[in-house]
Amino acid sequence: MAGQPRSPHILFGRRSWVEARRIADILRKETIGGALLLGGAVIALVWANSPWSDTYESLRDYEVGPAALHLDLTVATWASDGLLAIFFFVAGLELKREFVAGDLRSPRRAAVPIAAALGGVAVPAILFTVINLRDGGALDGWAIPTATDIAFALAVLAVVGRCLPTALRTFLLTLAVVDDLIAIVIIAAFYTTSLSVAPLLGALVPLAAFTWLVQRRVRSWWLLLPLAAATWTLVHESGVHATVAGVLLGFAVPVIRSQQAGGPDAGPGLAEHFEHRFRPLSAGVAVPIFAFMSAGVAITGQGGGLTASWGDPVAIGIVAGLVIGKPVGIVGATWLVSRFTRARLDPELRWMDVLGLALLGGIGFTVSLLIGDLAFGPGSERDDHVKIAVLTGSLISAGLAAVVLRMRNRAHRIILLAEQADTDQDGIPDVYEQDGVIDPAAGAGLDGAQARRSNQEK
Structure with a gap:
C-alpha cells in the first residue's frame, strides 16, 4: 500500500516452489556430472603418471578433422574448443532463463549473486597479480583462479550438504553461471591473440538464421545443428575462442513461450526444452572428457612435478586465489550488499553458511584449466604447473568447504525434518x-x- 515503507529484501530467502523444483532437477544432473568429471580427472592423472604415459600424450596430440576447413585439430583441442562449447551453450541457456523468467528477473535478487560473482573474480585476480608482479610473463595467467566449476562444486555439496536450504544451492548455481559469463567475456577480450574480422562477421549469418528459427520455435535438429556448427566453425576461424559461439547460440534461444502457444503460463519454453536435452550431454559427456584430456599431468619427473610447481609463483598465485581470494571476494561482496542496502540474511541462515558456499567457489577446475591452456600454451612446462596448482587449490577448497558445510548441515537437518512433517x-x-x-x-x-x-x- 502507498505510504508504507518497503520491506527489507532477504538474502538467500526461500525461492518459489516452481523454481525450487527446477533447481533440484538441475542439481541432480550436475551432481552426477561432477562425479563423472572427478572420475575423468583421476583416470587422466593415473594414466599420465603410469609407465604408459606416452600413450596418453599420443592420444591428446592425435590430430583429426578436415584440414580444408582448418579443423585438423588435436583431440585435446577438440575437447577444449568443441565439447566445452556445449557446456557454455547450456550456461547461456541457464543464464538467460534466470534473468528473463527465473527468480533473478528481480533486480533486487539478481544483485546478490552478480555482486558475489564479481567479488569472486576480482579478489583472486588481484591476489594472483600481486604475487606475480615481478614476472611479466606470469601475469598472463591472472584469470586462472577466477573461475568456479559448478559440476565439481555441486558434487561436493551433494555429499556434505544434503540438508542445506534450496536457496543456498540456487545461489551457488546462479553464482557459477554468472561466473561462467564473466569467464567467457575474459576469454574473448583478453585471450584472443589474433582476430580475423571476415570470419567473425561471417559467423553472424548462420547465427542470425539460427536465431530466426528458434524465435519461431523451430526444433528440427537437421536445421539448427548445421547452423550451430557453421557458427562455431567461423568463430573458431576468427581467432576468438570457439566457446564464445556456444554462449551466443544459448542467448539466441527464447525463454518464454509465444502467445500463440499460450504465453508464459503454457509450460516450458524452448530454452528449457534445449536445456533438458543438452545438460546431460554437457555434464555427462563434454565436461568429463575435457577433464580427462586436461588433467593428465606428471606429478613427478624431470622438469615438472610438485617440487617444480611450488617453486613457480604462478602456481602459488593460483592456489592463493582459489583458496583465499575466492571466499574473501564472495563473502565480502555479499556482506557489502547487505551492509549498504536494505537486504538482510534469512533468519534460518548464518554467515557460516555463506562462507561454506564461498569456499566451494574456490573449486575452479574446468574453466581454470581452459584459461591456463590459453595463457601459457598446452603442453608447456608452466602449463603443467598450472594444472597441478588448479588441482591442488580445488582439492583444498573442497576439503575446507566440506568441513564447514558438514557442521552447518547438522543444524539445517533439524529444520528440514520440521518442514517435511x-x-x-x-x-x-x-x-x-x-x-x-x-x-x-x-x-x-x-x-x-x-x-x-x-x-x-x-
Whole structure:
C-alpha cells in the first residue's frame, strides 16, 4: 500500500516452489556430472603418471578433422574448443532463463549473486597479480583462479550438504553461471591473440538464421545443428575462442513461450526444452572428457612435478586465489550488499553458511584449466604447473568447504525434518502454500507474515 515503507529484501530467502523444483532437477544432473568429471580427472592423472604415459600424450596430440576447413585439430583441442562449447551453450541457456523468467528477473535478487560473482573474480585476480608482479610473463595467467566449476562444486555439496536450504544451492548455481559469463567475456577480450574480422562477421549469418528459427520455435535438429556448427566453425576461424559461439547460440534461444502457444503460463519454453536435452550431454559427456584430456599431468619427473610447481609463483598465485581470494571476494561482496542496502540474511541462515558456499567457489577446475591452456600454451612446462596448482587449490577448497558445510548441515537437518512433517499429500511443503494453494509470494524474499500481508494488499 502507498505510504508504507518497503520491506527489507532477504538474502538467500526461500525461492518459489516452481523454481525450487527446477533447481533440484538441475542439481541432480550436475551432481552426477561432477562425479563423472572427478572420475575423468583421476583416470587422466593415473594414466599420465603410469609407465604408459606416452600413450596418453599420443592420444591428446592425435590430430583429426578436415584440414580444408582448418579443423585438423588435436583431440585435446577438440575437447577444449568443441565439447566445452556445449557446456557454455547450456550456461547461456541457464543464464538467460534466470534473468528473463527465473527468480533473478528481480533486480533486487539478481544483485546478490552478480555482486558475489564479481567479488569472486576480482579478489583472486588481484591476489594472483600481486604475487606475480615481478614476472611479466606470469601475469598472463591472472584469470586462472577466477573461475568456479559448478559440476565439481555441486558434487561436493551433494555429499556434505544434503540438508542445506534450496536457496543456498540456487545461489551457488546462479553464482557459477554468472561466473561462467564473466569467464567467457575474459576469454574473448583478453585471450584472443589474433582476430580475423571476415570470419567473425561471417559467423553472424548462420547465427542470425539460427536465431530466426528458434524465435519461431523451430526444433528440427537437421536445421539448427548445421547452423550451430557453421557458427562455431567461423568463430573458431576468427581467432576468438570457439566457446564464445556456444554462449551466443544459448542467448539466441527464447525463454518464454509465444502467445500463440499460450504465453508464459503454457509450460516450458524452448530454452528449457534445449536445456533438458543438452545438460546431460554437457555434464555427462563434454565436461568429463575435457577433464580427462586436461588433467593428465606428471606429478613427478624431470622438469615438472610438485617440487617444480611450488617453486613457480604462478602456481602459488593460483592456489592463493582459489583458496583465499575466492571466499574473501564472495563473502565480502555479499556482506557489502547487505551492509549498504536494505537486504538482510534469512533468519534460518548464518554467515557460516555463506562462507561454506564461498569456499566451494574456490573449486575452479574446468574453466581454470581452459584459461591456463590459453595463457601459457598446452603442453608447456608452466602449463603443467598450472594444472597441478588448479588441482591442488580445488582439492583444498573442497576439503575446507566440506568441513564447514558438514557442521552447518547438522543444524539445517533439524529444520528440514520440521518442514517435511508439514508436507501434505500433494507433496508440496506447506511453507509454499496458503489455504492449500501454492503461494506466489513464497520465495519472493519475504517471511510468512509479510507474504500474507502482501497477498491481502493485492
